[in-house]
Structures are given as structure tokens and as C-alpha cells.
Amino acid sequence: MYPRTVWFETAADLAAAAAGSLDVMRAVDARMASQQSAQGYCVHCEDTVQLKVDGGALFGDDVNLREGLVCQRCGLNSRSRLLYMEARRCFGQEARMALLEAFSPLAGYAGAAWREMRLSEFHSPGTRSGSVHTFECPDGVLRDAVHQDMQALSYADSTLDGIMHNDVLEHVPDPLAGMRECHRVLVPGGTALFTMPWFPWLEETLVRGRLDEEGRLEEHLPTELHGDGLRPEGIYTFQNFGADFGGLLARAGFRVYAFGVCYDPYAGFTTNNYRYGDEFLMLPVVVRAVRERIEMVNPSPESIME
Numbered sequence: 001m002y003p004r005t006v007w008f009e010t011a012a013d014l015a016a017a018a019a020g021s022l023d024v025m026r027a028v029d030a031r032m033a034s035q036q037s038a039q040g041y042c043v044h045c046e047d048t049v050q051l052k053v054d055g056g057a058l059f060g061d062d063v064n065l066r067e068g069l070v071c072q073r074c075g076l077n078s079r080s081r082l083l084y085m086e087a088r089r090c091f092g093q094e095a096r097m098a099l100l101e102a103f104s105p106l107a108g109y110a111g112a113a114w115r116e117m118r119l120s121e122f123h124s125p126g127t128r129s130g131s132v133h134t135f136e137c138p139d140g141v142l143r144d145a146v147h148q149d150m151q152a153l154s155y156a157d158s159t160l161d162g163i164m165h166n167d168v169l170e171h172v173p174d175p176l177a178g179m180r181e182c183h184r185v186l187v188p189g190g191t192a193l194f195t196m197p198w199f200p201w202l203e204e205t206l207v208r209g210r211l212d213e214e215g216r217l218e219e220h221l222p223t224e225l226h227g228d229g230l231r232p233e234g235i236y237t238f239q240n241f242g243a244d245f246g247g248l249l250a251r252a253g254f255r256v257y258a259f260g261v262c263y264d265p266y267a268g269f270t271t272n273n274y275r276y277g278d279e280f281l282m283l284p285v286v287v288r289a290v291r292e293r294i295e296m297v298n299p300s301p302e303s304i305m306e
Contacts, residue, residue: 045074052068059273100166130154150172191289206221
């Protein structure tokens with residue numbers, strides 16, 4: 001199926017496979033970033049469309065292509081189209097699903113694609129997950145949505161076939177708790193499918209800040225804010241995930257996971273166009289983590305030998 005995604009079990013395997021192509025990717029992406037728009041294929045619209053190159057996020061004077069290449073027909077940017085594409089490949093229409101956003105173009109299309117899709121937004125710290133709150137949307141209209149905190153989801157154990165989040169995890173104070181919650185609410189064989197800023201050439205995850213026991217922010221690195229449609233001031237980034245991210249998934253209970261790369265400029269899937277070294281270069285990646293159907297606890301020596 002076009003475009004093709006290649007899956008890797010480790011960051012090292014992914015980085016090794018991509019190493020010989022990085023210079024070509026940089027050259028192709030630089031040419032794309034120099035344009036105002038580009039003709040390409042939208043995996044949601046399933047048609048040739050115009051992709052607006054600049055989505056509003058920059059690295060200095062350089063366009064962040066991961067946040068750009070916005071389809072001028074459906075409004076999905078590069079990373080949202082990638083997540084939507086893989087979700088359609090991964091989940092049937094009858095799957096019981098949750099997406100941790102409610103007002104974005106992706107939320108609208110996901111709600112239409114899956115009959116049992118639960119949409120939510122994060123309202124505020126300390127708010128009870130599952131409660132309904134009013135949000136002011138980018139168009140100025142007040143709309144209601146269910147609040148979900150990934151660290152304490154309101155969904156019952158083993159009730160979802162899939163849970164999706166789109167660049168959410170880096171804003172979660174305790175990402176391990178967040179992924180443990182994703183594991184808890186999935187049925188055996190269920191899948192967490194998500195994107196996040198992920199840097200496979202960064203040896204260890206950078207913890208930019210933590211919350212102390214009183215809930216106060218302790219910053220270890222300069223403040224990094226990401227754009228957010230509901231919060232014009234931006235949203236705080238607690239961590240930049242590195243090559244060790246697989247270890248976090250394993251600690252959360254996911255022993256089966258993979259990193260999917262789909263580099264295809266014509267489909268609007270490129271690097272983030274970062275030009276200041278390799279460590280913060282991002283490929284078009286979606287992460288898939290599966291709750292195993294049979295989870296062994298303290299296996300016997302006999303079972304290990306089988």
C-alpha cells in the first residue's frame with residue numbers, strides 16, 4: 001500500500017538503516033522547505049492536493065516540515081496524516097478506540113472513521129478524568145469535551161482495542177505512568193499508536209523539567225514550549241525522547257513495540273528539516289506498542305527452555 005512504512009524494533013536498527021540516506025533527505029527537504037506549497041498525495045483525501053509547506057513552526061529561519069506540509073483540502077499536517085494512515089491500516093472500523101484530542105482536524109476524521117471512537121482533551125492538572133469541561137477553540141467558539149489525563153485515564157481495564165495520541169507524551173509530567181495507563185486500558189492484543197518528537201540519534205532522553213511533590217515545576221533545561229491550538233501561550237515540554245525510549249515502553253508493560261518510518265516527500269512525509277546537527281533531527285516516525293495476549297509473570301525455568 002502506498003506510501004510504504006518500514007518498521008524497526010530498535011532505535012539502533014532504524015538509525016543504521018537511515019544513516020546512508022540522511023544527506024539526500026536533507027537536500028530534498030531543503031528544496032521543499034524553500035517553497036510556499038508543493039503538489040503531493042494526501043493519504044486522507046486519497047488524491048493529489050496542494051500541501052502548504054509552512055505550518056507555523058520554525059527552527060530559527062527554517063521551516064519545521066513535520067508541523068507543516070498541511071493538506072489544503074483536509075487540513076491535516078504531516079505528522080497527523082502519518083498517524084491517521086497507520087491507524088487506518090492497524091484498526092478495523094468496529095475497533096473500540098480512544099484519541100487524546102477532540103477539536104483538531106484529526107479528531108474529526110477519526111470520529112468519522114471509527115464508530116466507537118472516544119475523543120478527549122486535557123483540561124487542567126488535578127481534574128478528574130472522564131469529567132466534561134468547556135474549552136475555547138481556536139475559532140473562538142466554546143465547546144465541551146471529556147477531560148482525560150494520560151497519567152490517570154478513566155477507561156476501565158482491558159476495554160480498548162486501540163489508543164492514539166499525537167505529540168502528547170512529551171507534555172506528560174510522568175510519561176512512564178502515561179504509557180502504563182495506555183497498557184492498562186488496552187485489551188490483550190490491543191495497540192497504542194502514537195507520534196511524539198523522537199530523536200533516535202540522541203543517546204538518552206533529556207528530562208527538561210519535573211514536578212516536585214507539591215506539583216511545582218523544577219526545570220533542569222531551558223524552557224521549551226510547543227504550539228497548542230487551545231493554549232496560545234504554548235504547552236510545556238517535559239522531555240525530549242531519545243534512543244532509550246524503548247526501555248520506557250518495556251517498563252510500561254509493552255514488550256512488543258516497533259518504530260515505523262515512512263519517508264516519502266511526495267506524500268508530505270519528510271524529516272523535520274532540523275539543520276543544526278544530528279541529535280535533534282527527526283524522521284517521519286509513528287510508534288506502535290502492543291499489549292501481549294499472553295503476559296507471563298515470573299516464568300518457570302521449563303517455560304524459558306521451551
